Amino acid sequence: MQTVKLILRVKVAETFVNAGDSDIQGFEFSFQTVLQNGFVFVANYTYTDGETDLPLSSSSGQRTIPFFKQAEDSWNLSFGYDRGPWDVRLAANYRSEYLDEIGGEALDDRYTDEHMQVDLTARYEWNENLTITAEAINLNDEPEYYYFGNSRRLSQYDEFGTTYGVGFRYSF
Amino acid sequence: MSRQKLLKKVLIKGVGLATVATIANTSLVQQQEVIEEVVVVGSRASLMGALQKQRASDKVSGVVDSDAIGNFADINVAESLRRISGIMVENDQGEGRYVSVRGMNTDLNAMTINGVSTASPEDRRGIILDGVPSELLEAMTVYKTLTPNLDADTIGGAIDLETITAFSYGDSFSRIKAETSYNDFSEDSSNPKLSATFANRWDLNGGEFGAALVLSDQTRRIVAHNNENGGWGDIAPNDDYEMRFYDLERDRSGIVLNLDYVADSGNNYYLHMFHNEYVDEKWRAKWETRDGLEDNAPVINGNVFSYANSKVDTEGKSS
Numbered sequence: 001m002q003t004v005k006l007i008l009r010v011k012v013a014e015t016f017v018n019a020g021d022s023d024i025q026g027f028e029f030s031f032q033t034v035l036q037n038g039f040v041f042v043a044n045y046t047y048t049d050g051e052t053d054l055p056l057s058s059s060s061g062q063r064t065i066p067f068f069k070q071a072e073d074s075w076n077l078s079f080g081y082d083r084g085p086w087d088v089r090l091a092a093n094y095r096s097e098y099l100d101e102i103g104g105e106a107l108d109d110r111y112t113d114e115h116m117q118v119d120l121t122a123r124y125e126w127n128e129n130l131t132i133t134a135e136a137i138n139l140n141d142e143p144e145y146y147y148f149g150n151s152r153r154l155s156q157y158d159e160f161g162t163t164y165g166v167g168f169r170y171s172f
Numbered sequence: 173m174s175r176q177k178l179l180k181k182v183l184i185k186g187v188g189l190a191t192v193a194t195i196a197n198t199s200l201v202q203q204q205e206v207i208e209e210v211v212v213v214g215s216r217a218s219l220m221g222a223l224q225k226q227r228a229s230d231k232v233s234g235v236v237d238s239d240a241i242g243n244f245a246d247i248n249v250a251e252s253l254r255r256i257s258g259i260m261v262e263n264d265q266g267e268g269r270y271v272s273v274r275g276m277n278t279d280l281n282a283m284t285i286n287g288v289s290t291a292s293p294e295d296r297r298g299i300i301l302d303g304v305p306s307e308l309l310e311a312m313t314v315y316k317t318l319t320p321n322l323d324a325d326t327i328g329g330a331i332d333l334e335t336i337t338a339f340s341y342g343d344s345f346s347r348i349k350a351e352t353s354y355n356d357f358s359e360d361s362s363n364p365k366l367s368a369t370f371a372n373r374w375d376l377n378g379g380e381f382g383a384a385l386v387l388s389d390q391t392r393r394i395v396a397h398n399n400e401n402g403g404w405g406d407i408a409p410n411d412d413y414e415m416r417f418y419d420l421e422r423d424r425s426g427i428v429l430n431l432d433y434v435a436d437s438g439n440n441y442y443l444h445m446f447h448n449e450y451v452d453e454k455w456r457a458k459w460e461t462r463d464g465l466e467d468n469a470p471v472i473n474g475n476v477f478s479y480a481n482s483k484v485d486t487e488g489k490s491s
Binding site: 067115163 | 219220223244245246247254255256257258259260261262263265266272274275277278345346347348349350351352353354355356357358363365394395396397398399400401403404406409
C-alpha cells in the first residue's frame with residue numbers, strides 16, 4: 001500500500017496599510033495672572049476632536065475610530081503663592097481617555113483612561129544662596145487604567161503611590 | 173476641517189501674535205530706559221518670562237524656561253512639557269514619557285537638542301523624553317506647527333531642548349542641587365537626585381569666552397502594582413489574567429559641556445556637548461492564570477511554580 005502525503009502550504013504575508021482620511025480640529029485656551037499680593041493663577045485647556053477612517057483592507061475592518069493616541073480634553077490648573085521667601089505651587093494636570101491600540105473590532109480597541117494628577121511644590125529661600133525645596137508628586141494617588149472598548153472591560157490597572165521629596169539648592 | 177486648513181488658521185494666528193510681540197517689545201524698551209536693573213526671581217517672574225518668549229516668537233510655540241522647570245514637581249522633561257497647552261503626555265511606570273503635540277502623537281514629532289536632530293533609541297521615531305534630566309536644560313520650546321524656517325522632518329510639531337551655556341546667566345554662576353524622595357509604595361527614602369552647574373565668562377582677544385558644565389545624576393526606585401488581562405469575549409474577560417509586582421530602579425544621568433566664544437565682530441563660535449544615559453533595572457513578580465497550564469500538581473522549575481492553569485514566576489531585567 002502506498003501512502004500519499006499531501007502537504008498544503010499556505011503562505012501569509014503581512015504588510016502595513018495606510019489609514020484613510022483623518023480629521024483633527026480643536027482649540028487652545030490659556031490664562032495666567034499674577035496678583036500684587038503674591039498669588040499666581042494659571043489655567044489652560046486644549047480641545048482636540050479627531051477621527052480616522054480605517055480602510056476595508058485593514059485587519060480591523062472598515063470603520064471610523066478616534067484619532068490614534070489623542071485625548072479630546074486636556075487641561076492644567078495651578079494655584080501658587082510667591083511672596084517674600086515663600087514660593088508654593090499646587091498644580092493639577094488632566095487628560096481624557098485616548099485610543100492606545102487598535103483591535104479587530106471596536107470592543108477590542110484598547111484605551112488609556114482619563115488621568116488627573118495633583119502635585120505640590122514648595123520653596124523657601126533661606127538666604128541669598130540657599131533655598132530649601134519640598135514636593136509631593138501624585139498627591140491624589142491616581143492609578144493608570146486601561147480598557148478594551150469601554151471602561152467596564154478592564155485591560156490593565158496600575159498603581160504607583162504618592163512620592164514626597166525634600167532637597168536644597170545652593171547658588172554662589 | 174482638513175489639516176491644511178487647520179495649519180492655515182494657525183499660521184494666521186501666528187501672524188497676530190507677532191504683531192502683539194512688536195508692541196510688547198517696544199514697551200519693554202521704554203521701561204528699561206527708566207529703570208536701570210530689576211532682577212525678579214521666582215515663579216511669577218518665570219511665568220512672565222515664558223510668556224514674553226512666546227509673544228516674541230513668530231511661531232505658535234510654548235516655552236518652559238529654566239525657572240519653570242524647577243517650579244513644578246516634574247520628574248523629567250516630558251512632565252514639564254505637559255504644563256503647556258496643546259501638549260499631551262503618555263506615561264510609563266507612572267512617569268511621563270512620550271509627548272503628543274496638538275493631536276499628533278510622538279512618532280510624528282521631531283526633537284532637537286540645541287537645534288540638532290535627535291535619533292530615537294527605540295524601534296520607533298518617537299523619543300523617550302523621560303530619559304533626559306531637566307537640570308541640563310536652559311529652556312524647552314515646543315513649536316506647535318511647522319513653519320518654513322524649521323526642518324521639514326515633522327508632521328506634527330517640533331520640540332527643541334536648549335542646554336545651559338555661560339551666556340544663559342550673569343558673568344559667573346554656580347549651583348548645587350541635592351534632593352531625595354520617599355514613595356509610599358517603595359517605602360524607600362534613598363532616591364538621590366544630584367546636580368551641579370558651573371558657568372563662567374572671560375574677556376579674550378576682542379571677544380568673550382564662556383564655559384558651562386552641568387553634571388546630573390538621579391536614581392529613583394519605583395514600585396508598581398499591576399493587574400492585566402489578555403482580552404475579552406463579548407461579555408466576560410478571557411482566562412488570561414496576570415497580577416504583577418514591579419520593583420525597578422531608574423537611573424538618569426547626563427553631562428553638558430558648552431564652550432562659546434562671542435567675538436566683538438558679531439561672530440559666534442561654539443562647541444556644545446551633550447551626553448545622557450538612562451537605565452532601568454527591573455524586577456517583577458507575577459501571578460498568572462491562562463488556558464494551557466494544565467498540570468494539576470505544581471511543577472517547580474527553578475523560580476517558576478506551575479499550578480493547574482496558573483503559574484508564578486519572577487524575572488530580573490535590565491534595559
